[in-house]
Amino acid sequence: MSDTILNIENITKSFPRVIANKKVTFDIKKNAVHAILGENGAGKSTLVKILYGLLEPDEGNIKLNNKDFKVNSPAEARKQGIGMVFQHFSLFDSLSVKENLILGIDEKMSYSDLEDKLENISSRYNLPLDLDAPITALSAGEKQRVEIVRILLQDPQILIMDEPTSVLTPQEVESLFVTLNALVKEGRTILYITHKLEEVISICDTVTIMRSGEIIDTSSTANQTAKTLATKMLGQKLDDLKTNYEHIKDEVNFEVKNISCDFNDPFLTDLKNISFQVRVGEIYGIAGVAGNGQSELMDILTGENINIKSGSITFDNKKIEKYGPQKRRDLSISFVPENRLGHSAVPELSLSENILLSQFPKNNFIKNGIILKNNVDDFANNVINEFKVITPGNDAKASSLSGGNLQKYVIGREISSKPKILIISHPTWGIDAGAEHSIRESLIELSQNGTSIIVISQDLDELIEITHKISVIYDGNLSKPFKTSEIEIEKLGLLMGGKNE
Amino acid sequence: MNSLFPSIVSRSQSSGLMNFFVPIISIVLTLITGSIIFVLLGFDPVYALYTFFISPISSTYGISELFVKATPLALIAIGLSYCFKNNIYNIGAEGQLTMGAIFGGGIGILFHDTNAFWLLPLMIFVGAIGGALWGLIPAILKTKFNTNEILTSLMLVYVALFILDYLVVGPWKDPFGYSFPKSRPFSESGRMPLLFDGLRVHFGLIITLFLIFVSWFIFSKTIFGFQLKVSGYSPKAARYAGFNQTTLVFFAFAICGAFAGIAGLAEVSGPIGLLYRDISPNYGFTAIIVAFLGRLHPIGIIFASLVIALTYLGAEDAQLFLQIPSAVGFIFQGLVLFYLLGAELLINYKLTYKKLL
Numbered sequence A: 001m002s003d004t005i006l007n008i009e010n011i012t013k014s015f016p017r018v019i020a021n022k023k024v025t026f027d028i029k030k031n032a033v034h035a036i037l038g039e040n041g042a043g044k045s046t047l048v049k050i051l052y053g054l055l056e057p058d059e060g061n062i063k064l065n066n067k068d069f070k071v072n073s074p075a076e077a078r079k080q081g082i083g084m085v086f087q088h089f090s091l092f093d094s095l096s097v098k099e100n101l102i103l104g105i106d107e108k109m110s111y112s113d114l115e116d117k118l119e120n121i122s123s124r125y126n127l128p129l130d131l132d133a134p135i136t137a138l139s140a141g142e143k144q145r146v147e148i149v150r151i152l153l154q155d156p157q158i159l160i161m162d163e164p165t166s167v168l169t170p171q172e173v174e175s176l177f178v179t180l181n182a183l184v185k186e187g188r189t190i191l192y193i194t195h196k197l198e199e200v201i202s203i204c205d206t207v208t209i210m211r212s213g214e215i216i217d218t219s220s221t222a223n224q225t226a227k228t229l230a231t232k233m234l235g236q237k238l239d240d241l242k243t244n245y246e247h248i249k250d251e252v253n254f255e256v257k258n259i260s261c262d263f264n265d266p267f268l269t270d271l272k273n274i275s276f277q278v279r280v281g282e283i284y285g286i287a288g289v290a291g292n293g294q295s296e297l298m299d300i301l302t303g304e305n306i307n308i309k310s311g312s313i314t315f316d317n318k319k320i321e322k323y324g325p326q327k328r329r330d331l332s333i334s335f336v337p338e339n340r341l342g343h344s345a346v347p348e349l350s351l352s353e354n355i356l357l358s359q360f361p362k363n364n365f366i367k368n369g370i371i372l373k374n375n376v377d378d379f380a381n382n383v384i385n386e387f388k389v390i391t392p393g394n395d396a397k398a399s400s401l402s403g404g405n406l407q408k409y410v411i412g413r414e415i416s417s418k419p420k421i422l423i424i425s426h427p428t429w430g431i432d433a434g435a436e437h438s439i440r441e442s443l444i445e446l447s448q449n450g451t452s453i454i455v456i457s458q459d460l461d462e463l464i465e466i467t468h469k470i471s472v473i474y475d476g477n478l479s480k481p482f483k484t485s486e487i488e489i490e491k492l493g494l495l496m497g498g499k500n501e
Numbered sequence B: 001m002n003s004l005f006p007s008i009v010s011r012s013q014s015s016g017l018m019n020f021f022v023p024i025i026s027i028v029l030t031l032i033t034g035s036i037i038f039v040l041l042g043f044d045p046v047y048a049l050y051t052f053f054i055s056p057i058s059s060t061y062g063i064s065e066l067f068v069k070a071t072p073l074a075l076i077a078i079g080l081s082y083c084f085k086n087n088i089y090n091i092g093a094e095g096q097l098t099m100g101a102i103f104g105g106g107i108g109i110l111f112h113d114t115n116a117f118w119l120l121p122l123m124i125f126v127g128a129i130g131g132a133l134w135g136l137i138p139a140i141l142k143t144k145f146n147t148n149e150i151l152t153s154l155m156l157v158y159v160a161l162f163i164l165d166y167l168v169v170g171p172w173k174d175p176f177g178y179s180f181p182k183s184r185p186f187s188e189s190g191r192m193p194l195l196f197d198g199l200r201v202h203f204g205l206i207i208t209l210f211l212i213f214v215s216w217f218i219f220s221k222t223i224f225g226f227q228l229k230v231s232g233y234s235p236k237a238a239r240y241a242g243f244n245q246t247t248l249v250f251f252a253f254a255i256c257g258a259f260a261g262i263a264g265l266a267e268v269s270g271p272i273g274l275l276y277r278d279i280s281p282n283y284g285f286t287a288i289i290v291a292f293l294g295r296l297h298p299i300g301i302i303f304a305s306l307v308i309a310l311t312y313l314g315a316e317d318a319q320l321f322l323q324i325p326s327a328v329g330f331i332f333q334g335l336v337l338f339y340l341l342g343a344e345l346l347i348n349y350k351l352t353y354k355k356l357l
Helices: A044-051 A074-080 A097-103 A111-124 A140-152 A170-185 A197-203 A226-234 A294-302 A325-330 A351-355 A373-386 A403-416 A433-448 A460-466 A489-496 B016-040 B045-057 B060-085 B093-110 B119-145 B149-169 B204-221 B223-233 B235-241 B245-272 B283-293 B298-321 B328-343
Strands: A004-014 A019-029 A033-037 A059-064 A082-085 A158-162 A189-194 A206-211 A214-220 A252-261 A271-279 A283-287 A310-315 A333-336 A421-425 A452-456 A469-474 B007-010 B349-352
Touching: A004 A044, A019 A044, A019 A189, A019 A206, A019 A214, A033 A044, A033 A197, A044 A158, A044 A189, A074 A082, A082 A140, A097 A111, A097 A140, A111 A140, A140 A158, A140 A170, A170 A189, A170 A197, A189 A197, A197 A226, A206 A226, A214 A226, A226 A489, A252 A294, A252 A452, A271 A294, A271 A310, A271 A452, A283 A433, A283 A460, A283 A489, A294 A333, A294 A421, A294 A452, A325 A333, A325 B235, A333 A403, A351 A373, A351 A403, A373 A403, A403 A421, A403 A433, A421 A433, A433 A452, A433 A460, A452 A460, A469 A489, B016 B045, B016 B283, B016 B298, B016 B328, B045 B060, B045 B298, B060 B093, B060 B204, B060 B223, B060 B245, B060 B283, B060 B298, B093 B119, B093 B149, B093 B245, B093 B283, B119 B149, B119 B245, B204 B223, B204 B245, B204 B298, B223 B235, B223 B245, B235 B245, B245 B283, B283 B298, B283 B328, B298 B328
Parallel strands: A033 A189, A033 A206, A082 A158, A158 A189, A283 A452, A283 A469, A333 A421, A421 A452
Antiparallel strands: A004 A019, A004 A059, A206 A214, A252 A271, A252 A310, B007 B349
């Protein structure tokens, strides 16, 4: 009997625009914690979804205990001995812990059997549970315990954990690690999906690193440091730098000082003492793995959330932290949030109508409350022509445009009013390469004409290509800025993984 | 060979054509179902449908009655559109109508022996205020305490009805009314002028058409109408745009309440002429059906109000000539709403027959 439990061979899975897994091949040893490390979009989730029967691979084989393994649904996967704990819990909030556990069982089981089993699991693996508590009353860590117990009731050989620590407190993380160690001691195998370098080193035995859908390396964690892992995870991304610093003025026109914000919500990240400065004509990048406070920060920068605990935002010598979005636009601040459909554009409305979502003082779209349709249409046509948006006309609904075209349109709308500062989140997320290139070009051109730009993005390539300075956001903390032309990729990788030497 | 049952496939873009046809489909299905019901009750369906839908409007008087009933329905429905476009489910228009009747009617009772040109305008204005104030209660509860406006607006209907009840048997009872639960009649100048001699259709119709036109203008030409629409489609986009959603909720409720209030006042100062218990045969609730049947569009609402008004008249004729309870009218209204909600699926989905291998 070999000590390999799972052989993954040549798994390929492509989606309409991307190849999410390219000939992925590696083995997972029995009785170990095996990490899959990679940035967002590296293909980790696709791979585990295939293992758990949620996706079907285009090519390749998987062998479990040297036997062919092919499942079409999570229920089948569980039957074969693979269980998974998702990053976002799937529990019924209004039911009790016990009721949730009963609902998760696939087979018939008598009530007393269940209680015995629960007792046993709870004590063996350090998973204390109050069976009668309603789910709403539990902390994120306790909810995760319910999920783990639910999976363990099925006695899986392999347990997949998807970013398990993303919603936990440090104490809860400690306690989770005790549980994982106990599970491994019993002979189970854990597949641990993460982007956090420290966790890989402290609890995993083997690590597989993925980048752009491919396996970069599979090796023991024994002789790895956070630094070597970071380099492999991010790759060498310092090619063709053409950032130009000459046009940047010394004058700071946007300053965020000591912004803190508590949300009291396990799915939101509290912001801790965030400060940064942007100079006229500068492109300032905020890097980081998703879910580290980017969207929370974006809401505060746009004025959609003005309930901050402390701190200030200064623009052109005005304190604007209490201004709503329209008041900020009146000062010539423009913004493009991450989601196009339903946030920066309304899918049900025409392109022309979507212009009206973002009005600047010099636009002249409205007189005495009445919409000047001709002016709006002219503006829309202008954006369509200038930014080469492919559409039958300004009366087409926003929902009929492809992602890239709509993004070009939204960014065009914001840029056309020549704002003094543009705050943009994930400018090229989910769009094709052509649109990506033209958007990056127009951002660089805009900055050369004196507009300051703040770019929040997970795409490190993008930030390195277009920004002048980069900070990293991790768990609601923003690092100090680094000049993009002198940046060390390892340093960024360490910061994104939460390691600040 | 195609499979027997169609499968439902999502359309890439909602169908404009279906948006137009859905009300028609639902009316046709209602008529078919209605015929089946008549057959089951033992009536000749052709005769029954004729009695229900044709005979009531085969005279000038009948057509006038159709407009009398359609007037409050259309006016309330256009008011409800302000709420529904903004995704606010105000279903308490009946209460707002009642409050409008109480406020405006109160002025009528106060000046029951005054004859002056200003009396009716004052009653209309105060009626609008009454409806608007009643509408603002759920608005405040929703924006301050995040309560569900469906529940609060509905419950306030009954509060308003009980207040009217109390007034007409208590302080506002007609001293010469032999203890009947009704108020004094309004003076002649407190009544809606009739448009034609001998017919009951009144000036409320003109007010309604005017307010429908104004609403069309607001919905299609003004930034306020645009804001209502955006915040209905996507609250997040409205927040991004910086629209003040609290203000929009207040305006939508106040306008809807005011329109329902005017409709209530038009009823009591029009056909009725005084305040009593049953001033409205559920116009406030039925107008919800009218608003949706008219697809929240001003022109659509005009047609929808006529169709639904016909079910009121048809029910009366059916009771008279077929000895069927007039509640059959409500069955037809219910059927229209039922099929309407069902057929809405066709706007965003289409049915396709899959080929079987």
